[in-house]
Amino acid sequence: MTLSNSKDLDWESAAESHVGKVREINEDSLLNRPDRGLWVVADGMGGHAAGDVASRLVIETLAAMDPPASLDEYVAAAKDCLTTVNHRLLQHSRQSAQGLSGTTVAALLAYGEQGAALWVGDSRIYQYRGGKLLQLSRDHSQLEEWIAHGLLERSQSKDHPASNVITRAVGAAEELEADIELIEVHPGDTFLICSDGLYNELNEREMALALNKKDCANAARQLLQIVLSRTARDNISVIVAHSNDKCDASKTIVNPAVSPAQS
Numbered sequence: 001m002t003l004s005n006s007k008d009l010d011w012e013s014a015a016e017s018h019v020g021k022v023r024e025i026n027e028d029s030l031l032n033r034p035d036r037g038l039w040v041v042a043d044g045m046g047g048h049a050a051g052d053v054a055s056r057l058v059i060e061t062l063a064a065m066d067p068p069a070s071l072d073e074y075v076a077a078a079k080d081c082l083t084t085v086n087h088r089l090l091q092h093s094r095q096s097a098q099g100l101s102g103t104t105v106a107a108l109l110a111y112g113e114q115g116a117a118l119w120v121g122d123s124r125i126y127q128y129r130g131g132k133l134l135q136l137s138r139d140h141s142q143l144e145e146w147i148a149h150g151l152l153e154r155s156q157s158k159d160h161p162a163s164n165v166i167t168r169a170v171g172a173a174e175e176l177e178a179d180i181e182l183i184e185v186h187p188g189d190t191f192l193i194c195s196d197g198l199y200n201e202l203n204e205r206e207m208a209l210a211l212n213k214k215d216c217a218n219a220a221r222q223l224l225q226i227v228l229s230r231t232a233r234d235n236i237s238v239i240v241a242h243s244n245d246k247c248d249a250s251k252t253i254v255n256p257a258v259s260p261a262q263s
Contacts, residue, residue, distance in 0.1 A: 008112045009187060013039060013241035014216035016224040020197060020232040027051035027103075028195050028237040029059040037074075037110030038062065039239045041123050043195040045102040045169055054089055054103040054171055061085050062107065071111040071182075078109060078118055079178055082170055089171030102171030105178075106137060106193050108241065110185055117181040121169045124199055126192040127183065128211040133204050136181045140168035187245030190214060194223075197234035201227040216240040 011034035019026040027044030042058040044051025068074035104121025117125040117136040142165035
């Protein structure tokens with residue numbers, strides 16, 4: 001998928017989602033909108049009622065945002081959308097006997113040559129530039145809190161019993177607190193937005209090797225296939241987005257679409 005969202009940069013992007021080898025339902029949902037400078041991965045909370053419904057509601061609400069006039073306006077609108085979804089999910093949980101319904105969210109928003117990473121939970125956003133992979137988001141998880149306070153070494157975190165304990169999610173608390181990282185977007189930057197089902201199965205070197213090819217569709221497919229060649233214990237979702245410096249009229253323009261979770 002290739003479209004332009006500003007006079008400054010063109011964007012190409014591709015998305016993949018898979019149920020994995022263990023779970024019966026894919027609770028992940030994706031939004032892949034290069035024309036809007038908007039890419040989102042939402043990972044419904046496993047073990048809770050209707051996690052797939054929660055993640056889909058996040059995607060549908062963000063997809064309905066009006067075109068922004070600035071990055072600040074874009075970020076504010078996205079935060080408002082997540083707050084609305086948070087209230088709806090909490091209201092539903094109070095009225096339903098099914099229990100808590102929640103989801104993580106990791107979103108990349110681009111406006112011209114400016115961008116913002118916005119996230120709640122442990123889905124991640126990475127930037128690949130000049131051969132280096134940088135994690136823009138910081139997991140809202142029990143492990144990250146322990147590491148930040150010096151209670152655990154990062155080398156001890158892999159396969160830790162608390163690895164699935166997140167400290168923030170949409171639909172989990174009355175007050176929703178999203179983190180935001182503002183960035184400058186350079187031509188040639190590549191971004192990876194993914195659920196924990198991807199990054200828990202491979203390392204950053206493997207991510208960087210796939211992203212280095214600057215072919216979004218092949219990179220997304222390759223990352224998914226690596227995970228599927230392993231245990232694939234969770235749902236796997238990945239979006240790869242790449243910025244170009246000028247509009248190339250020879251590129252095919254494809255209608256953007258909300259990407260549903262795929263089995």
